[in-house]
Each structure stands twice: as C-alpha cells, then as structure tokens.
Amino acid sequence: MGTYLFLLNKLIHQNKWRFFFIICFPFFLWFIVLPFVTDTLDESDIPIGWVTKEDSETLTTIAERIQEHPRITIIQMTEEEAYRGVKRKDIEAAFILSDNFQEQIKAGKVDELITWIRSEESFFDSFVKEKVASEVMRFALSSKAANDVMMYKGLTDKQHWQTAYQHAEQYWEPEPLFQMKFTPYSSEEAASGNESSVLPKGYAALFGFWMWYAWMIFAVLLLSLYKWKKQGILARLRIHHGSLVPFYTRFYFLTGGFVLFLFLALSYLSSRSLEAYGYSYTDLLFPSVIILALILILTISITYIVRKPSVFLLICMLFSMMSLFFSFLTFVSNEPNTWRIIFPHTWLYQLMSQ
C-alpha cells in the first residue's frame, strides 16, 4: 500500500500548479472567504419581530434576555405587521407568542406556544430561534420545579412559589441551551408543506461546491489511468503483478480516500466556523461522505465506458456542473425534484433539508 501511497503523492505533486489546486487552493479559498463571512455575520444586525398578546413579567424578561445579544434587535409589533415585515424582508423573522403565555409556561406547557414566521431569505433566524427556545425552556423548567416543590410540600402561597422558583433559577447559569417544539410558518411552506428552506442557502451552496470540487479532483487524478494505459504501464503492471486487480483496488482506495478526506476536512471546517452563529451541520458529514463515495464509484464507471481522456473529463465537468447548478436551483426554489434526482447534489440537498 505504501508504494501506491507514494505514487499518489507523486501524482498530487506532479507540478506546483496541480499541488496548489488540489491541496492549497480550497483551504486558501476558505481562509480568504472565512474572515469575510464572519465579519459580515458579526456586523449584521438581526431585526426580529416580537408579537405578544399579554403584558406579563415573563415575556418582558424573555425579550430583555434575548435583547442582551449585541446582534439581535427585538421590535415589538402586531401580528399583521409581523407577517408584512417578514414578507417585505424588513425583519429577519418574527415570533408570535400565544395567549396566556405566562400561565402556560408556569403550568409547564411549552408545545406550540410560539409561531415562528420566516421567509425564504431568512438566514440568521435559526440562531434567534435557539435563543428564544433556551429562554422559554428556562422559564418553563424553573416553573415546573417550583410547582413540584409546592405540590410535595403542600404549599399554595405565592411567596414560597417565588422562593422555589428563584432557587431553581440558580441552576441556569451560565445560560443553558435547550430545544423546544416550534410551530413553523412561512407563506410558501404553508402552501407546499415543505420545510427545506430551514438550511441557509449560502451554506448549502458552499457544501455543494466542496462536493463538486472533490469530484473534479478525483476526475483529474483518474486521468492518469488513461495516460498510463496509453504508455503501456498498465500492461506492464499486469505482467509484473500477475493481475491488475490489486493495482486498481489500491489506486481507487487511495485516491478515493484522499478525495473523501479533502471533502471532509473542508466541510468540517466550514461547519465549525458557522457553529458560533448557531448552525451545526457536522452530523451531515457522514451521510455526505456516503454520497460522495457513490459519486466516485459513478466516476470510476465512466472511465470503463469512455475511451478518450478528453471526453471523460468533459463528461465529468458537464455532469458535475449541471448537478451543482440544477440541484441548487431546485433547492432554493423549493420545486419538486422530478428528473433532477439524477444529480448527486440533489441527494445532498435532500439530505440537508431533512
């Protein structure tokens, strides 16, 4: 295996341009893009519509705590204004908090208390959603703790309840994060029943681009097989080795492994960089790698069908670019996949939408 690893290394280092494009370029690109992306994320203010149907202490505290984040601006509005604001993109998203919110929270009921309004363009609102969820869960669980204490002690007065509640509150520092069930709403989603827009489009595009890039690198590495065949190296290897099966197995394993590693590294880096902003897609990495592995098998099959290296490269380039473009188009437009299901990027985006 070491012999073939050495050969792969030589292939990558064949010339300085090849080395740059295979190893340096994607990381270089990411490190160039990263500060720009994070600066943009840091500098952008997130206006959030806040619709309340009661004037309670709980709601005021939740709003204040969310407002503490330097990038979130809470704007009090009516339900009608919230829908209009999201539609016009004046606000990133809006949260409508149901009637008797405080009472329900104190009773420990958290499901379907909040309606989340967002548009296709909403990008940062998932982050705010998490923040709202954590604050509401904090209230709900502290209240539940106070209620349980009151029940076991047989107490009914407000003062004891407040003491128990404050005691429970001590356990919430530093701010914990909890998930809760939201009722999502956006006009298009309501019509189609599709929730695919939950994934930020920019990130999906980046993920898709890395997959395309890894695919192209693999195709370029496979071009060597054509050259070696023409030069008679493969014929010589067949005699020297007795068969070409061990050679092909090791070559595909190593080049495929290298490309998968490259994709994994880039995607992981991208995913981790966005984690600070409330997005985590590290759990998507493994299924994405499976999709890329299928792409690699497909690409290997093409080498057995197509005899000319230039035609092989052309087919790979055209197919991969169509895959990247059409799948992303389908993803952002929320259209049904239909025939575009033949493109591997569509599988990726379907996976990301789930």
Place this chain on the structure above:
Amino acid sequence: MIEIEQVDYSIKKEVILKDVSATIQQGESIGVIGPNGAGKSTFLKIIASIVKPSSGKIYYQVNAYEEKIKELRKNIGYIPQDIALFEDLTVYEQITFWQKAARQKVSRNNVSQVVEALHLNEVKDQKIKALSGGWKRKINVGIGLLHQPEFILLDEPTAGVDLAAKDDLIQWLKLLHNERKTLLIISHDWDVLNRLCDKLMIFQQGRLLFFDEVSRLNEFEQQAIRNGSSEELRKILRLR
C-alpha cells in the same frame, strides 16, 4: 517451453496474425524481424498474455496458457516498444516502485545487478521525464527484468539508444542468455540480431514465413526472391 499452435489474431475485420505456429525452447535467443505492420509486436503481446489470440492454442510447459497464466506472468519479462515508466518518478523511485509492485519478491541483489549492468547509478536521482531517450530505453529494459524472468520479450530494446548504451544492453542480454534465459527480440538492428540471436523469425503480413537457425537465412532469401516476396522484406534481408 512455449508452443504456439495456429494462432490467429484480428481486430474487427483486419487480420493481424494468421495461422502462426512455433515452438520456443528454453534458453533460445530468437530475433523477430519483418516489415512494419507485419504483426511482430502483436505476436510478442500474445506470448506475454497481454493480448488474447482470436483463435489457436498456446501452451506453457505443456499446459494450456489459461491454466498457467499466473505462473507464466511470473516468469515473463516484457519490455514494450513504448517507454512504459512513470515519468514523474526519479530513476531510484521508479526502480523501488517496480521492485515492490512485483508479484514475487525482488531481492536487492537483483536490483543491484540491473543497476550496475546498465550504469543506472549515474542518473538515479533524475526524473524520468528529464532523461534522454537512450537512458529511458535502458531503464525501460531494466525495469522489465528486475524480477529475473525466464522468458524475456523485448520489443525494439535499442531503438534510439546511443552506441555505448546499446553495447551495455547487448552485453547484459548476452549475459542473461548465457544463464539459459530465453530471449525473443524484435529489432530492426542487424547488429543486435547478429550479436544476440541463434534463431530468427520473419513475419510478413501477419504470417510467420521463416523460423529457423540464422545460418539458414541465405536459403530463405533465395526462396523469398523466387516467390516474389515484398520489396521491403528483401531490403531488410539485404541489409544484414
């Protein structure tokens, strides 16, 4: 011993080899000549098991080829006409790669013998693509013989090689022949053929016209003139 019985080979409707039969004994050194496109290289590829004949039978040590293919490949060294080397590796890396890629273990002693015989130490750190055609040809031959095969099939081993390098190659092949290795050499160079070969095979238009001792070549030439063989073949024979 390799026996070839009525072997035909054609691609689509083009006949490359027609009804070729021959027996190659262990330790023989056979030159293969003929005009361009006569089927010489295809004949060598069939023996090397790179190409399957369209019809006919081949036996290796009395067994059918298909049955003994692995053993056969172990004992065959095929040196193609093209330079079948990884161009981006240095000479040293190239030798190491083929040494490790071989099916059977190639000892350091084998490698040293090849390196010394062909004076490869002079260029060991240079990349193949940076070397002259002569050096490439020498390395091409050396790599094919690293595993010390019993049957050595060489397709134009001295094409484009300078006189000194050619002499190195001939001396080394002679040495191998003296060790009872079987040599089958395609060449247009009578110097190589005269110095190395005991027997000759002459191909024309896919047919094996002559397979005998070099001493019987005059007889064949007269016969060829009488039978009106191609001008190209007669010219080749005149040049010897």
